[in-house]
Amino acid sequence: MAYRYLSAEEIETRLIEAIGEITYRPDPAIKPALLKAYDHETEELPRDVLASIIANIEMAPEDKTPLCQDTGTFIVLAYVGNELIITGQPLQEIVNNALIKASAKFYLRSSILSDPLYQRINTGNNAPAILHIRIVKGDSLVLHIAQKGGGAENKSRLKMFNPSATDEDIIQFAVDTVILAGAQACPPLILGIGIGGNFETCALLAKQALFVPLNQAHANPLYAELEEKILNAINKTRIGTQGMGGNCTSLAVHIAIAPCHIASLPVAINLQCHAHRHCEIVF
Amino acid sequence: MLIGIVKLCFEPSMNTHGLTIPLSSSAFAKLSVGDKVLLSGSLFTARDEAHKKLVQYLKEGRDIGFSLNDSVLFYCGPSPIPAGKICGAVGPTTSARMDKWTPILLDHGLRVMLGKGERSTEVVTAIHEHKALYLTSIGGISALLSRCIVSCETFLWPELGPEAIFKLTVKDFPAYVAIV
Numbered sequence: 001m002a003y004r005y006l007s008a009e010e011i012e013t014r015l016i017e018a019i020g021e022i023t024y025r026p027d028p029a030i031k032p033a034l035l036k037a038y039d040h041e042t043e044e045l046p047r048d049v050l051a052s053i054i055a056n057i058e059m060a061p062e063d064k065t066p067l068c069q070d071t072g073t074f075i076v077l078a079y080v081g082n083e084l085i086i087t088g089q090p091l092q093e094i095v096n097n098a099l100i101k102a103s104a105k106f107y108l109r110s111s112i113l114s115d116p117l118y119q120r121i122n123t124g125n126n127a128p129a130i131l132h133i134r135i136v137k138g139d140s141l142v143l144h145i146a147q148k149g150g151g152a153e154n155k156s157r158l159k160m161f162n163p164s165a166t167d168e169d170i171i172q173f174a175v176d177t178v179i180l181a182g183a184q185a186c187p188p189l190i191l192g193i194g195i196g197g198n199f200e201t202c203a204l205l206a207k208q209a210l211f212v213p214l215n216q217a218h219a220n221p222l223y224a225e226l227e228e229k230i231l232n233a234i235n236k237t238r239i240g241t242q243g244m245g246g247n248c249t250s251l252a253v254h255i256a257i258a259p260c261h262i263a264s265l266p267v268a269i270n271l272q273c274h275a276h277r278h279c280e281i282v283f
Numbered sequence: 284m285l286i287g288i289v290k291l292c293f294e295p296s297m298n299t300h301g302l303t304i305p306l307s308s309s310a311f312a313k314l315s316v317g318d319k320v321l322l323s324g325s326l327f328t329a330r331d332e333a334h335k336k337l338v339q340y341l342k343e344g345r346d347i348g349f350s351l352n353d354s355v356l357f358y359c360g361p362s363p364i365p366a367g368k369i370c371g372a373v374g375p376t377t378s379a380r381m382d383k384w385t386p387i388l389l390d391h392g393l394r395v396m397l398g399k400g401e402r403s404t405e406v407v408t409a410i411h412e413h414k415a416l417y418l419t420s421i422g423g424i425s426a427l428l429s430r431c432i433v434s435c436e437t438f439l440w441p442e443l444g445p446e447a448i449f450k451l452t453v454k455d456f457p458a459y460v461a462i463v
Binding site: 044045048049052053055056059060062063064065066067068069070071107108109110111120122124149150151154182183184186242243244273274275 | 297317319332359360361362363364365371372373374376377379399400401419421422423424425426427429430444445446457459
């Protein structure tokens, strides 16, 4: 079998460049979605706030000021081809090195602590990154990267439902999660919802769902319909943009599913703020 | 749970006030929930770690170098200042995380807080009792907010990194009245 070789240097260089890109620019689909929300919003206060958010998207790359001062936890979902050999360093080290260099280069805030409970000492360079590796067929490397702010992550939830639960129960769980989050998660939100798997894979599904293109519905019409029902129910809460009321609390809902145990129905909801900073790098 | 914000949803108005810090009693009297304010003067940043230390200092009777009574406490951890610039990215963090310490700070004279999101029922009551003011800023608009900053200096506890207290001098810094 002929393997493809990819160097640590090449991965690091592309990662640093991509981190710079997402620091100043959200997902390109966000601005049109916010403009649409602004058009549909009838109340003055949320319109005023939406206008600020849209203006900020224009100002951030112009000023080279991060979109948000919370430059987040750096997350990488790596899809590594089984015919690919990464030379030089293990992927975790490559990602950490890129993050450390990018943090200095783009003046990212140091937001990561080495000890979560007792010492809470800042690592000073945002490392380590959170890396999930999946081996896939082929010789390519695909990295989904994100800067994930603390506010929305803090309000994310997971529930192990009984199999007797219905889609209505899941809709209610999503609505409750968004109401509990209020303004703290920085709506308008994107919801990544994992359904199935087990305790830890369900949370990862929810994270993966946040990387689905903003306007893309689930391939299965049943789940696509559930996404739409959840989105409509959330936008009826009137939490609104930044908790200021109005009709735009969420821009998109994405569901990812996996097989699960006969006793289980895990559901995880990962909230994403409007500063949706992520991209995909293909090697 | 949603007290401050729910009020804000039901009583929207876009009265806008230019406010100079420290706020005068007459400026205070004109404010209603849902009003927009443009702040000018000094903001002192404080997140979780700074709150912990502030409360410890106040309990021990130690000097913190600024007057809580005349200041605005901004729940914010800025990003570093790029070479040749006045400041990095600024913006509010979740205020509810400071709820544990807010009543003590109000007892020590704090009057104006600036942050993001809802406050606990206990804090809402304490704000009303002390005739204090809670303003909300908008998360994720750092470039817009940073354009309102005139100067930024590390004021206290630089060892806390982004959780240090920074003194930000601002001009027409936008926020909204959430609890008054």
